[in-house]
Amino acid sequence: MxxxxxxxxxxxxxxxxxxxxxxxxxxxxxxxxxxxxxxxxxxxxxxxxxxxxxxxxxxxxxxxxxxxxxxxxxxxxxxxxxxxxxxxxxxxxxxxxxxxxxxxxxxxxxxxxxxxxxxxxxxxxxxxxxxxxxxxxxxxxxxxxxxxxxxxxxxxxIHSPPQCWVVLAKPPINVSTADVYGRMRANDLKSHPSIKGMKDALERGSFHDMCGGLGNVLETVTLDLHPEVMQLKESMIRLGADGVLMSGSGPTVFGLVSKEAKLPRIYNGLRGFCKEVYVVRMLT
The missing domain is CATH 3.30.230.10 (Ribosomal Protein S5; domain 2)
Structure with a gap:
């Protein structure tokens, strides 16, 4: 079997x-x-x-x-x-x-x-x-x-996100989770993303508020160590993704996209300098 x-x-x-x-x-x-x-x-x-x-x-x-x-x-x-x-x-x-x-x-x-x-x-x-x-x-x-x-x-x-497209882009670097957390200074953080705000956005099924509530404090470490991750974020925003964030300790950046018509431009634009680009759906 x-x-x-x-x-x-x-x-x-x-x-x-x-x-x-x-x-x-x-x-x-x-x-x-x-x-x-x-x-x-x-x-x-x-x-x-x-x-x-x-x-x-x-x-x-x-x-x-x-x-x-x-x-x-x-x-x-x-x-x-x-x-x-x-x-x-x-x-x-x-x-x-x-x-x-x-x-x-x-x-x-x-x-x-x-x-x-x-x-x-x-x-x-x-x-x-x-x-x-x-x-x-x-x-x-x-x-x-x-x-x-x-x-x-x-x-x-909690409630699943509203259905949308997700563009994933991984630059050609590897990031050590242990290293990122080792450099993390939680007491120095000036702001924190809102768990309640994101949970409420998901419960309402609000794609706009979900994108507005994205947040990852590990970006303060990884983006400093690897400027190419910031460049990837900026590119994804410029190409039209609705909400952009680094996942986990990185280096993958994801973009949330509501309209399928935007995908070719985002995908092709990212593939210009990043080989590992994927267009997938949320598993809701």
């Missing part, structure tokens, strides 16, 4: 950092949602007790450094599964991009192996397992749209 799981990318409509915690993590408040750019995982049981991971791309680790591999190992150890599994990862989401590709792969592996082995693990339990692998994994387990608090693992489902 083969099990298939989709692992969609996430974007942050809002990301706020409140303080540095005693455990070394940062206390955050985020509003995250998913877009229709996705990796796909194929899982099949193996008779011998091993984890085998393959992919069609050569630039990702296929051992214990991979979060999907870690998810398989965790679920095997925690639930005493002595069977092996073969996982093929069809990689479409850019890596180190602020789109939670690795976290979504881990979440998909947890969901898929739960089904493959008939473990009957509840979604809440899968989220707890996911939190051991990474801060974004619990959200990727549940999907949808949610406010995430704590270090990202405390989730409050």
């Amino acid at each position: 083969k099990i298939y799981e989709k692992a969609p990318a996430k974007i942050n409509l809002l990301l706020d950092v409140l303080r540095k915690r005693d455990d070394g993590y940062h206390e955050v408040e985020m509003i995250m949602t998913m877009v229709d750019l996705a990796d796909r995982l194929e899982m099949q049981e193996l008779p011998r007790d091993t984890i085998m991971l393959t992919s069609q791309v050569g630039y990702i680790p296929l051992d214990e450094k991979n979060l999907a591999f870690q998810a398989a190992r965790l679920i095997k150890e925690r639930y005493g599964v002595s069977k092996g599994v073969y996982i093929h990862l069809d990689k479409k989401i850019p890596v180190a991009a602020g789109l939670a590709g690795g976290s979504s792969d881990a979440a998909a592996a947890l969901r898929g192996l739960n089904r493959l082995w008939g473990l009957g693990i509840s979604e809440d339990e899968l989220c707890l397992l996911g939190a051991e692998l990474g801060s974004d994994v619990p959200f990727c387990v549940t999907g949808g749209t949610a406010i995430a608090r704590g270090r990202g693992e405390k989730l409050e489902p």
Whole structure:
């Protein structure tokens, strides 16, 4: 039997950092949602007790450094599964991009192996397992749209965004999330985006107010380190995107677009200096 799981990318409509915690993590408040750019995982049981991971791309680790591999190992150890599994990862989401590709792969592996082995693990339990692998994994387990608090693992489902187009553009650089958070000085922030304002905009289904409420305090760090990300933002605004923001710790920038007629100009304009450009829909 083969099990298939989709692992969609996430974007942050809002990301706020409140303080540095005693455990070394940062206390955050985020509003995250998913877009229709996705990796796909194929899982099949193996008779011998091993984890085998393959992919069609050569630039990702296929051992214990991979979060999907870690998810398989965790679920095997925690639930005493002595069977092996073969996982093929069809990689479409850019890596180190602020789109939670690795976290979504881990979440998909947890969901898929739960089904493959008939473990009957509840979604809440899968989220707890996911939190051991990474801060974004619990959200990727549940999907949808949610406010995430704590270090990202405390989730409050909220209304999905109004349907629109999303243009994603990743410049040819990789950004270390740990490095960005390490340089973050929450006490020095002069303003914070409004969680309540964004939540209200989503509940009203107001595309205009959603675009106006976008905010990510990590931009203060990443844009300073990588001026090309600011250039990408400015280009996307100039080309006509309705709302523009860096996702996560970057470097991917997304633009929200209400009218399909605008897309060719934005896409072609960005492709002039950025190879990785995607036009997708919100997963509502």
